[in-house]
Amino acid sequence: MRKPIIAGNWKMHKTGAEAKQLVEELKELIAGVEDVEIVVCPPFTALETVTELCRGTNLTVGAQNMHWEKEGAYTGEISGQMLKYLGCRYVIVGHSERRQYFGETNETVNKKVKAALSCGLYPIVCVGETLEQREAGITAEVCRKQVEEGLASLKDDQVSRVVVAYEPVWAIGTGRTASARDAEEVISYIRSVVAGMYGEKAAGEMRIQYGGSVKPDNIKELMEQPNIDGALVGGASLKAQSFAQIVRFEG
Numbered sequence: 001m002r003k004p005i006i007a008g009n010w011k012m013h014k015t016g017a018e019a020k021q022l023v024e025e026l027k028e029l030i031a032g033v034e035d036v037e038i039v040v041c042p043p044f045t046a047l048e049t050v051t052e053l054c055r056g057t058n059l060t061v062g063a064q065n066m067h068w069e070k071e072g073a074y075t076g077e078i079s080g081q082m083l084k085y086l087g088c089r090y091v092i093v094g095h096s097e098r099r100q101y102f103g104e105t106n107e108t109v110n111k112k113v114k115a116a117l118s119c120g121l122y123p124i125v126c127v128g129e130t131l132e133q134r135e136a137g138i139t140a141e142v143c144r145k146q147v148e149e150g151l152a153s154l155k156d157d158q159v160s161r162v163v164v165a166y167e168p169v170w171a172i173g174t175g176r177t178a179s180a181r182d183a184e185e186v187i188s189y190i191r192s193v194v195a196g197m198y199g200e201k202a203a204g205e206m207r208i209q210y211g212g213s214v215k216p217d218n219i220k221e222l223m224e225q226p227n228i229d230g231a232l233v234g235g236a237s238l239k240a241q242s243f244a245q246i247v248r249f250e251g
């Protein structure tokens with residue numbers, strides 16, 4: 001059985017003090033939830049505060065990006081080891097905003113995925129098509145390429161530690177969610193691509209999330225789909241109340 005995973009991607013929001021307040025509120029609202037893995041991904045500057053607040057709770061912490069090298073002359077970058085040392089468990093890799101604004105490619109995604117795995121982090125690897133690509137009917141092709149190249153040449157025992165997030169770019173921050181059926185269709189296709197690369201067993205164990213305008217009122221239907229194992233939530237993760245409702249699959 002794949003344990004559902006709901007992750008909040010805070011993007012470039014929340015100072016340390018704001019992060020502390022949000023996590024404290026959230027901890028109360030999600031107390032006792034054990035059947036869902038709950039992850040918060042604050043900006044780098046709030047990671048230390050948040051990992052300390054989450055220690056010993058049912059909340060785990062992820063970062064939003066990392067560099068693939070362990071250390072070196074890479075001004076402004078943060079390595080996987082640094083994140084691991086802080087107490088992060090997850091790291092988001094290849095978010096569409098990083099692909100769009102910061103030149104992330106399937107190749108750099110692959111380097112980051114391998115680096116994350118080798119230092120004991122669990123990567124959440126984002127894939128998804130733009131509106132233009134969806135309208136051109138090439139959604140499957142785009143996602144296949146992102147998965148095949150982004151997850152290329154992993155060791156067999158690493159594959160089940162990868163989480164994939166299918167985030168159609170046109171659904172991010174737009175209020176336009178993919179229908180649960182459309183999301184399920186692409187996600188089951190992504191699972192078949194992973195099966196082609198690493199076998200049915202590994203693909204069956206991999207958790208695949210949906211992301212893009214996930215809200216309390218659409219989470220239940222999304223989670224009812226057989227291949228959707230959770231959500232990567234942007235805007236609705238910035239408020240404790242709405243994120244807690246999503247974590248509880250409550251509309």
Ligand SMILES: O=C(CO)COP(=O)(O)O
Nearest residue numbers: 009172173212213234235
């Ligand atoms: O990009 C997202 C999560 O990584 C989705 O953002 P929204 O939930 O704000 O659409």
